[in-house]
Amino acid sequence: MASSGSGDPLDSKRGEAPFAQRIDPTREKLTPEQLHFMRQAQLAQWQKVLPRRRTRNIVTGLGIGALVLAI
Template structure:
């Protein structure tokens, strides 16, 4: 039962259209450009969000390290002043 191979589908799937090789009308070319622009905008928005989140995380990590280092140096100075 597990060794059965799936049959080939007769349904066509999406292929990239090259506007320079295909005989497309100006309306079709404009539609393709519009769709590609929307895809780029969606992708760049996701990247921008991810970059902001990554930057905030790195900033929080650096601030945490700085605060711990400052506390450590303050505690060390305090211990040396007692002696």
Template structure:
């Protein structure tokens, strides 16, 4: 097992969370923080851009699908009107006219 006497000596140092608005920072520290934040924002925007493009293409495909289906169904209605009109012309005349 590990030597218990050494555990107290080998504590790892963790990054200290700071608040730039409250803590006194040097100009170099502030600039470093800004560079790191900018790098993080660039990384996030690349991911978001890809998602936005995929979402835009999906929405566009749905819109075009609805648009195409609307034209298709309207053209089918015209065919049905023509068939109904032919049926009326060919139908036997009754004395009700």
């Protein structure tokens, strides 16, 4: 049997994957290094989805503009 800290991604008893827990920096006492890492991770996630969001916003704007011109 694998313990929870053995690196096994599945809970051997229930067969479920563990959930990620969101960390609230105002409640948790984090070091400056941990805060910096969190900011870098959030920035990387934001930059990853930015092009898709920009495209979606442009398409939505063009669709609304076409609808307004058609009325």
